[in-house]
Amino acid sequence: MSTMPPTPDHQVFLLGDVVLQCRQTLRGAQLAYKTYGRLNAARDNVIVYPTWYSGQHTENEWLIGEGRALDPTRHFIIIPNLLGNGLSSSPSNTPAPFNQARFPPVSLYDNVRLQHRLVTEVFGIEKIALVTGWSMGAMQTFQWGALYPDMVERILPFMGSARCSRHNQVFLEGLKAALKADGAFQDGWYERPPERGMRAFARVYAGWGLSQAFYRQELDIQALGFASLEDFLVGFWEGIFLGRDANNLLAMLGTWQQGDISDNEVFQGDFAKALGAIRAQAIVMPASTDLYFPPADSEIEVSHMPRATLQVVDTVWGHLAGGPGTSPADIAVIEAALKRLLAS
Amino acid sequence: MSTMPPTPDHQVFLLGDVVLQCRQTLRGAQLAYKTYGRLNAARDNVIVYPTWYSGQHTENEWLIGEGRALDPTRHFIIIPNLLGNGLSSSPSNTPAPFNQARFPPVSLYDNVRLQHRLVTEVFGIEKIALVTGWSMGAMQTFQWGALYPDMVERILPFMGSARCSRHNQVFLEGLKAALKADGAFQDGWYERPPERGMRAFARVYAGWGLSQAFYRQELDIQALGFASLEDFLVGFWEGIFLGRDANNLLAMLGTWQQGDISDNEVFQGDFAKALGAIRAQAIVMPASTDLYFPPADSEIEVSHMPRATLQVVDTVWGHLAGGPGTSPADIAVIEAALKRLLAS
Numbered sequence: 208m209s210t211m212p213p214t215p216d217h218q219v220f221l222l223g224d225v226v227l228q229c230r231q232t233l234r235g236a237q238l239a240y241k242t243y244g245r246l247n248a249a250r251d252n253v254i255v256y257p258t259w260y261s262g263q264h265t266e267n268e269w270l271i272g273e274g275r276a277l278d279p280t281r282h283f284i285i286i287p288n289l290l291g292n293g294l295s296s297s298p299s300n301t302p303a304p305f306n307q308a309r310f311p312p313v314s315l316y317d318n319v320r321l322q323h324r325l326v327t328e329v330f331g332i333e334k335i336a337l338v339t340g341w342s343m344g345a346m347q348t349f350q351w352g353a354l355y356p357d358m359v360e361r362i363l364p365f366m367g368s369a370r371c372s373r374h375n376q377v378f379l380e381g382l383k384a385a386l387k388a389d390g391a392f393q394d395g396w397y398e399r400p401p402e403r404g405m406r407a408f409a410r411v412y413a414g415w416g417l418s419q420a421f422y423r424q425e426l427d428i429q430a431l432g433f434a435s436l437e438d439f440l441v442g443f444w445e446g447i448f449l450g451r452d453a454n455n456l457l458a459m460l461g462t463w464q465q466g467d468i469s470d471n472e473v474f475q476g477d478f479a480k481a482l483g484a485i486r487a488q489a490i491v492m493p494a495s496t497d498l499y500f501p502p503a504d505s506e507i508e509v510s511h512m513p514r515a516t517l518q519v520v521d522t523v524w525g526h527l528a529g530g531p532g533t534s535p536a537d538i539a540v541i542e543a544a545l546k547r548l549l550a551s
Numbered sequence: 552m553s554t555m556p557p558t559p560d561h562q563v564f565l566l567g568d569v570v571l572q573c574r575q576t577l578r579g580a581q582l583a584y585k586t587y588g589r590l591n592a593a594r595d596n597v598i599v600y601p602t603w604y605s606g607q608h609t610e611n612e613w614l615i616g617e618g619r620a621l622d623p624t625r626h627f628i629i630i631p632n633l634l635g636n637g638l639s640s641s642p643s644n645t646p647a648p649f650n651q652a653r654f655p656p657v658s659l660y661d662n663v664r665l666q667h668r669l670v671t672e673v674f675g676i677e678k679i680a681l682v683t684g685w686s687m688g689a690m691q692t693f694q695w696g697a698l699y700p701d702m703v704e705r706i707l708p709f710m711g712s713a714r715c716s717r718h719n720q721v722f723l724e725g726l727k728a729a730l731k732a733d734g735a736f737q738d739g740w741y742e743r744p745p746e747r748g749m750r751a752f753a754r755v756y757a758g759w760g761l762s763q764a765f766y767r768q769e770l771d772i773q774a775l776g777f778a779s780l781e782d783f784l785v786g787f788w789e790g791i792f793l794g795r796d797a798n799n800l801l802a803m804l805g806t807w808q809q810g811d812i813s814d815n816e817v818f819q820g821d822f823a824k825a826l827g828a829i830r831a832q833a834i835v836m837p838a839s840t841d842l843y844f845p846p847a848d849s850e851i852e853v854s855h856m857p858r859a860t861l862q863v864v865d866t867v868w869g870h871l872a873g874g875p876g877t878s879p880a881d882i883a884v885i886e887a888a889l890k891r892l893l894a895s
Contacts, residue, residue, distance in 0.1 A: 381755035411725035
């Protein structure tokens with residue numbers, strides 16, 4: 208258990224051999240992370256801010272800055288990278304025999320357990336002022352709250368859920384099938400990226416990531432500056448995913464699909480019990496037009512959480528309302544809620 | 552111009568060589584259709600009921616029956632099959648050189664013009680009491696109303712729009728990309744079906760065809776009798792599309808994507824003008840939870856139509872609220888509206 212020498216942009220916590228929930232061993236497990244600001248003497252200024260599907264810590268940084276809700280001059284912010292995202296242990300960076308298609312299934316629970324080790328073993332932290340995150344980052348946020356209620360004082364999951372809903376699973380099945388339809392994927396043993404499948408994956412994603420109203424208002428052109436719908440599909444969506452590794456995308460997708468904060472030895476599948484265990488003060492923030500994390504799921508979750516309030520972000524930006532810097536008005540709403548929660 | 556000898560289940564109107572909007576010629580064009588009931592002496596009991604995406608006339612019949620809204624003991628019902636659906640001229644049944652990937656792009660306008668020829672040249676019909684249809688059938692319904700306002704007395708498009716919205720286009724791009732990701736598609740020159748791509752197509756469709764609430768309530772299991780979500784994805788969704796031809800699916804998808812009742816010489820792209828030209832008494836019926844023909848688009852359309860009312864079907868069945876016999880409660884609402892409109 209030690210940290211590797213710093214890289215230009217992040218550090219890596221070496222966890223040794225970790226037995227996962229699936230009863231396979233992640234040998235030489237690595238958790239990549241970056242911190243911002245300083246841990247104060249009271250150790251009470253900690254924010255944990257997990258990454259979203261396919262994103263890396265640099266793609267979380269848009270919410271961090273002096274005067275921002277996550278302020279490194281006041282807070283000690285830790286961004287742990289999701290397993291499978293190419294920086295933490297992933298199909299793309301794990302040596303044989305557990306590389307590529309043999310990378311073991313990693314659960315939401317596995318991720319948060321390892322993040323907990325990072326926070327406690329590396330930094331000796333006992334209290335976390337806030338856990339927050341977008342999308343799959345929100346799923347990790349819920350899991351943190353449920354597993355470590357004595358440690359986590361506040362949570363603000365935005366545009367995410369505590370369990371991957373059945374509809375969300377179907378959406379993800381579509382993504383997966385589109386990628387795997389490309390024979391170049393070769394059941395995960397490709398030497399060159401299955402580019403056609405990855406572009407199909409991206410194109411399927413494009414319909415889900417934003418709302419009908421977003422496209423009706425032509426915000427791809429009017430707000431994001433693309434020249435046409437096709438320009439947006441290629442330049443934005445295909446651009447996001449082509450740079451990622453296909454097996455990594457599928458590994459994280461598996462984590463997402465199986466994501467359920469109660470699917471572990473602690474809660475034994477009792478979802479209401481897991482939600483009820485979250486004693487953190489919570490603001491749960493779905494986006495009104497999110498097509499795969501719709502507000503209705505958040506309502507159900509909040510009804511089981513003892514100290515949670517629901518605050519729906521009224522937006523046409525769909526899931527991307529919480530994304531990296533695309534919708535300033537929505538981000539202002541999220542930041543205001545973060546500040547309010549941190550001040551409480 | 553004649554009709555072919557009757558087949559066991561339908562007839563075919565031979566249209567000769569038809570120059571399409573795209574300035575290619577559909578040689579030996581065929582429009583397959585079936586009629587139900589008898590044309591009365593006054594010729595005022597005609598209902599035109601076009602087919603939906605990939606469906607054939609037999610898959611429209613669930614709304615027809617004695618005592619039903621479309622009653623063959625009272626009405627003369629004509630179901631024209633959409634070009635590309637495997638019965639009317641399609642990539643799969645057109646001889647070389649215009650077969651498979653060379654089947655020319657067919658527009659919504661082309662379809663309705665040829666249907667108009669069927670109705671007038673074969674049956675000598677001058678007035679149509681009602682045009683109605685689901686999904687792409689609804690798109691044809693709007694087009695009928697706009698092109699032939701002196702002929703069409705009533706329309707009831709359900710779960711469809713007068714123009715393929717930009718978001719709807721993105722949804723269709725995802726389907727298309729998933730199918731084409733399969734190298735076995737061979738740019739349309741396959742000898743054996745690109746099965747992996749078609750299954751991916753179906754799996755992507757599964758998320759769009761029904762609502763988040765449908766899946767949350769497990770209606771795939773509770774109402775449709777499947778054993779699990781995976782059982783439903785394979786048994787229902789893959790089952791629907793595997794029996795179709797891939798080039799046919801893409802031909803109809805092209806018609807859908809380009810579908811716009813104003814995209815023709817009559818309206819020159821003036822969408823409001825085309826909607827305003829619909830003098831038929833109209834009930835426009837979207838489903839409250841339809842993910843690709845959302846009610847918001849219908850509201851806009853109705854606002855431009857002189858004699859239209861909007862009636863939203865309140866349902867969790869999403870787009871499939873209007874589908875073949877899956878949701879009896881929603882079908883009852885649609886039927887009641889059809890009866891009310893026909894009685895007016």
